Amino acid sequence: MTINCKGSLIDLSSPKVMGILNLTPDSFYDGGKHKDAKAVLDQVELMLNNGATFIDMGAYSSRPGAEHVSEDEEMQRLFPVMELILKHFPSTLISIDTFRANIAAQSIEIGAALINDISAGNLDAKMFDVVAQYQVPYIMMHLKGTPQSMQKQAVYDDLMKDLLLYFSKKLHIARDKKINDIIIDPGFGFAKTTEQNYQLLNHLNMFQTLRKPILIGLSRKSMIYKILKSSPKEALNGTTALHSIALLKGVNILRVHDVKEAFECVQLIEKLKANT
Template sequence: MTINCKGQLLDLSTPKVMGILNVTPDSFYDGGQYKDESTILQQVETMLNDGATFIDIGGYSSRPGADYVTEAEELNRVIPVVDLILKYYPETLISIDTFRSEIAKKGIEAGAALINDISAGHVDNNMIDTIGTLGVPYIMMHMKGNPKTMQQLTDYDDLIKDIISYFGERIAKAHAAKINDIIIDPGFGFAKTLEQNFELLNHLELLQIVDKPLLAGISRKSMIYKTLNTTSENALNGTTALHMVALQKGAKILRVHDVKQAVDCVTLFNQLSKN
């Protein structure tokens, strides 16, 4: 199970870690922390040294009820950060977290390696064709509606079957656009109640039926801190516990705020898997 990132074949049979770098003022956990060159480079250096395979840059918060951001503002947040990282760490595999095709195109042209789209091409009808033209790996996430409306859209006939059906349709569309490397993200916290998030995690292995690498994005999310009656700042231990569950159920990429702890989790999982 490999993906091609800038000519480099990455084997996902051993799980990888994607470090989150939000360059937004309003992300739910780290909004506003990385707003100048020094703090950005320091965080990137830490994540790479801790073992991150990918750095995921987001310029538009996808938290529930997030404010609207213009395309020009998103570009202004994201592209200079791509340039900055690649200037100092040129081998970095950068993922662009966007649902807009123009941001995806400009990000790849600036040197990013893959695109992470929370809408799987539903928000921007040009996205999938754009990714096909660019020839880069595409992470497609399950969501209904958009970040402002998704928490009112939590009705499902059968949660797991509906998600599998969603990915079946999206993957077929991506294949038609000649996208070769597809990664699926079931969208923890997106158009799902707390109980549905745990149902999804508990049956995550069933998503392997679509035969694509699986990304789990559960780091410090409300399914953890609300269950523990705490805050996102105090949700690291709970995050690590659920990361192990996700790995045991087939996750190949962990998208995380805390790279070192996630890499430790992968190391222990790999040791468990040998025995």
């Protein structure tokens, strides 16, 4: 199971780690942390050295109830930092977390290797055409509504059947557009209650029927710290526990704040699987 990133084939049969670089002031865990060039470069270097295959950059907070950000502001936050990273670490495989087709296109022109779309094209109908034009790997996530409205839409006839149908329809559109490399993200915390998140985790292996790589993003999320009665800052151990479960259920990419711990988790689970 491979994806083509800027001419390099990345084998996802061995799980990979995607490090998060938030460029927003209001992200739920590390908002406002990377304010200057040195902080950005230090963090990227740390993540790469700790085992990250991909760096996922986002300039529009998608946490529940986050404020809307204009396209111009998203660009101003994103593009200079992309150029800075690629100047100092030119081989970095950058994933751009955006639902806007125009930003996706310009990011790819600058040097992005993947597009990570929380809406799977629902918030910008041109996104599929951009991905098809540039033939970059496309992460499509499940989301109902928008980041501002999603928590009111956590209603399903049957959670797993609804998500599988959602992705089946999206994959059909992608095939028609001749998009080759697609990664599935079930969207933990997006239009899902805590109970639904755990139901989703328990049945993650069902997404293997789609025959696409699976990415998850549950790092330090409320589904962990609410259960533990703690906070995002105290949720690393819980995150690692759930990462282990997800890897055993066939997940291919962990999108994380803490690369070193996630990479160690991958190493240990891979050793376990090799000795069954």
